Amino acid sequence: MPTPILMPALSPTMEEGTLARWLKKEGDAVEAGDVLAEIETDKATMEYEAVDEGRLGKILVSDGTEGVKVNQAIAILLTEGEDDSALDAAVQAAQSGESAGASGVIPAPGDAPTGQSPPPQAATPPPAAAAPEPDAPEDDEPVYDKTRRQSVREALRDAMAEEMRRDEAVFLMGEEVAQYEGAYKVSQGLLAEFGDKRVVDTPITEMGFAGLGVGAAFGGLRPIVEFMTFNFSMQAIDHVINSAAKTLYMAGGKMGCPIVFRGPNGAAARVGAQHSQCYASWYAHVPGLKVVAPWSAADAKGLLKAAIRDPNPVVVLENEILYGQTFDVPEAEDFVLPIGKAKVERKGDGVTIVAFSRMVGVALEAAKTLSAEGIEAEVINLRSLRPLDTATILRSVRKTNRLVTVEEGWPVAGIGAEIGQVVMEQAFDWLDAPVTRVTGADVPMPYAANLEALALPTADRVAEAARAVCYRSQA
């Protein structure tokens, strides 16, 4: 049966075009790859090549015709053993739009009669049956009876060492992680215990070693990639997002990327604008990533161990100022914290204060001040920014009816903005005051000591915000 030649789509957006010129005449022999015609698309003039071989039997659309619809028959090709006697019927069929079947006019996927209505325009997945209801009773963390005092720095080191003992595929790479034992001494003792195969000093080459780490994860390893600080991860962010976070989805679930990106995030002290930035909202924005931000040493150990074991890419946002602070850390052999679960650090019914990383300490300090004034604040340590434990936040807001969020980062499109929106959508009727954000100032970080102090949230500012949502003035 003669094959109709159809008007091709020659760009992603083309719906119709102009048949500028035929380069073959009726009766010409056609080889696969021969240019049949020139077609003007919405973007350019393109050559249209033959896919099948045969003889051009009949031209249906002549030179210079405008507005030719994609998939309209423009000519008839006679293939081996066919002569002109087959043409008439084919021309008729083509012109009456019954050309399907020969080379096959298949409806585009969008037109396919799938029998299904279009999916609802939801921005987030339908909640899983297991998702905790805000009304459900609080799922308190188990009490660990044996603890010991440890710095955040030591807790992170122990987390890595324990996981490296547990799994040969785990290795640490980054600048100064091995011989120097970490720019902030987080990897002390790891080179001595695990050797230079598993504790790898890299050149200063963030994009290169972040990509290399992702490739190693594709190849079956479980890399821990340390950024000396997250400020430098901007050099490598393409690999964190495009190579690590998106691969599982793009592979239809066939290949994922178990990798940890960790290092200090946020403002240190007096290091200026390029070295003082919070990346929480940057990474929390990205589906395919998990993002945690530990505050205490127990958070640091439990969350980093969970991150290393997780089959997904996990960003662990540490904080340089916290490295030297000490906390009680459970001694239990297999202490791991679940990613996606916040912790209520202090109970109260007057106002909810939500914070993460170093700001948890700031929030607790503010809570102390407020308590002396008769306001009992409930302080939530988020621990995890993606997934965000909205159930714990909503449960608290339904109790206190007031919410203050605290973060070092900038306000625009920040973590507080997201939490405020979630609360508005899901607890609007429980609110007795607008959700209030305490954030870093919307400026690059200044160097001058007085200005730097003004740029960061303080316990005083948090307390002031809490009073405001309680409609109270300072006692």
Added chain:
Amino acid sequence: MAATRRARAASSGSKGAPSLDADQLEQLYRDMLLIRRFEEKAGQLYGMGLIGGFCHLYIGQEAVVVGLHALARPGDSIITSYRDHGHMLATGMDPKGVMAELTGRIGGYSRGKGGSMHMFSREVGFYGGHGIVGAQVPLGTGLAFAHKYHEDGGLCFTYLGDGAVNQGQVYESFNMAALWGLPVLYVIENNKYGMGTSVERASAPGDLSQRGAAYGIPGKAINGMNVLDVIEGCAEAVEHVRAGKGPYLLDVKTYRYRGHSMSDPAKYRTKEEVARMRAESDPIDQLKQRLLTDGVFDEARLKDIDRDVKAVVGEAAEFAQHSPEPDPAELWTDVLVEA
């Protein structure tokens, strides 16, 4: 499936051309023809609106990946950029699954969620399919890091285009690969144009094969339009990497007949240039002539191969058109591995 039987070049241990028997030569021919016919069909389906978005065809470059893959062993890994259909077919991935991914159907390698540029098959060692120019180079270097870490004897064939050679991360990778002696073969598929910009207009004068020289990475230029030249020319580089001597860089000169992507009218080069390459340097015609002249096959045998390959591609296109679109629920799956 046409590409299950691989034309493995016998490693003679010498630096000369590995000798190929008739079966192996036939396989090379079949594999190149499969890529050619597959890509032509993909172009046709694109024209019919069944394939959308970006679609980068490999037509003209077939000898590069087919020749290099003849030097690969099971356990090696392969990674490339977005012009990746040829690599998948040469590596032995199922044409049906590849074509169905192009049409965005559930039967595709990525269940329709990846598209032309994003398919993966750990079973055959194919690690994508990456859409950001140059990003596959550190990724491939990382695969090589994993080969060395596991001491599995494998190497990573890391393909990049001539357009990628000016990305900084390529040199970050060269540095680490040389520093740590990683088993990685960098293959520049130099088709003379990065999108619409010729090599001369994009790269400072110099031999691209020597771009690794500052890192002590040996390099070599190869005629990529003749599959036997590719095998003969690249054998030494593959042996070098396999022997644990670190990375090697190949500048394989090739040519793409089609535009950069489907919507490229290719005005940056003359029709005569394309026509001359097709007429004088076509990799499939060259091997065909050689096989006929040497009496390895007769015309009838070649016609049989032609028919077989056409059938495989036809079947792939059929499958790709009739495999259903992914269920709407698929929108939400595969974002994270459930721990």
